[in-house]
Amino acid sequence: MQSLMADEYTVAVRAHYGVDYAIKRWQPTIDVLNKEIPQHYFNLLPVLDLQEISVIAGKGEFDFLLTNPSSYVEVKNLYGARALVTLNRKRGHTSQDRFGSVIFTHVSNKDILNIQDLEDKTLIAVSNKAFGGWRVALLEMLELGFDAQSDVKEIMFTKSKTHREVVSTVYSGGADAGVVRTGWLEQMEADGNLDMRYIRVLNNQYIFDFPFFLSTRLYPEWPFSVLKHVPDKDANLVSDTLLKIRKESVAAKSAVYIGWVKSRDYSSVQNLMIKLKNR
Known part of the structure; x- marks a missing residue:
């Protein structure tokens, strides 16, 4: 939801290692948004349970979302979320989206x-x-x-x-x-x-530009998405700001990422969810 003050937004993030860890990891990225987009104020909302994300999305409790691909697709299907950018993680000495x-x-x-x-x-x-x-x-x-x-x-x-x-x-x-x-x-x-x-x-797979053990096909990394009620101009400000974050920044080092890339195609995730429905 948009907060009581019109210039406030809430960013929900999947807190799979607990609230404190999520704050330590992701608050510096939220700080970047607050610094670079001073006309708005962004609050971080760590969410412990994957299923809770869709529940509170339905209650309008957040405006932006950072979660795993299947959780994002579920919110997209139910409430019209749209991926803005995709996380480019630091894995070993490589960047991986x-x-x-x-x-x-x-x-x-x-x-x-x-x-x-x-x-x-x-x-x-x-x-x-x-x-x-x-x-x-x-x-x-x-x-x-x-x-x-x-x-x-x-x-x-x-x-x-x-x-x-x-x-x-x-x-x-x-x-x-x-x-x-x-x-x-x-x-x-x-x-x-x-x-x-x-x-x-x-079932070890070899993919030329993917230097890790792998038993499956690859899927796009976590998306940073926006709910449909957020104006496009504000969504664009957020995506433009995230795309400018560099690997040397406190935000990137805190969350162990290289940066953000333009949103990848999540149709493969959608297909997976269809095939695994009721499983």
């Missing part, structure tokens, strides 16, 4: 060499609604002729709703295989929390 999922196991599981070998095995993912942490991999497996929801022994979801818990559970033998978004395995190894020699990636 696309991501996917990695399906992996521990190398000690010598009987798990491909997706079909997951039959009657245990599989852990971030959460049922996680995009890179589950939904992308679920569709990929379905299109390979493997229905994880009926073919595996058990699907487990993390209590913390984090990729780190997925990796630690598989690494310690608590599950036979796991699903995380791309870049996580490499990041945990760089941080000294994982030895990739003990990880086997299933």
Whole structure:
């Protein structure tokens, strides 16, 4: 919604690691908007639960939204959100505006060499609604002729709703295989929390300009979107400001991104959601 004062806007952001972390990560980007667009004031609204985003969108509680691709498409379908720009993340020494999922196991599981070998095995993912942490991999497996929801022994979801818990559970033998978004395995190894020699990636894909382990197709990164009630001139001010943010800025360093790019095409996400409807 537009706030009681006509020059105020609320930016909702998916706070998957908690409110405090979301504020630390994203408030500097909001500060840039406030500095560069002084005729408006932008408030940050961290939202903990993915499903809550669509609920509060329906109540008109925010004007702009930063969330994962499937959450954005849901708000787009229900309330007319429109992507303005796409996040260009810093991953290792690269910039990435696309991501996917990695399906992996521990190398000690010598009987798990491909997706079909997951039959009657245990599989852990971030959460049922996680995009890179589950939904992308679920569709990929379905299109390979493997229905994880009926073919595996058990699907487990993390209590913390984090990729780190997925990796630690598989690494310690608590599950036979796991699903995380791309870049996580490499990041945990760089941080000294994982030895990739003990990880086997299933259905590994090679894409020339994507330097991370990958088991699926790629999808566009998180969009910064606007609700339909916001005037175009204000939406354009926001997108123009975000596109000018540079990697050396406090905003980019705080949220670990290189910058923003013009909005990518989210039709692939829409197609995924159609295919996974009721799953």
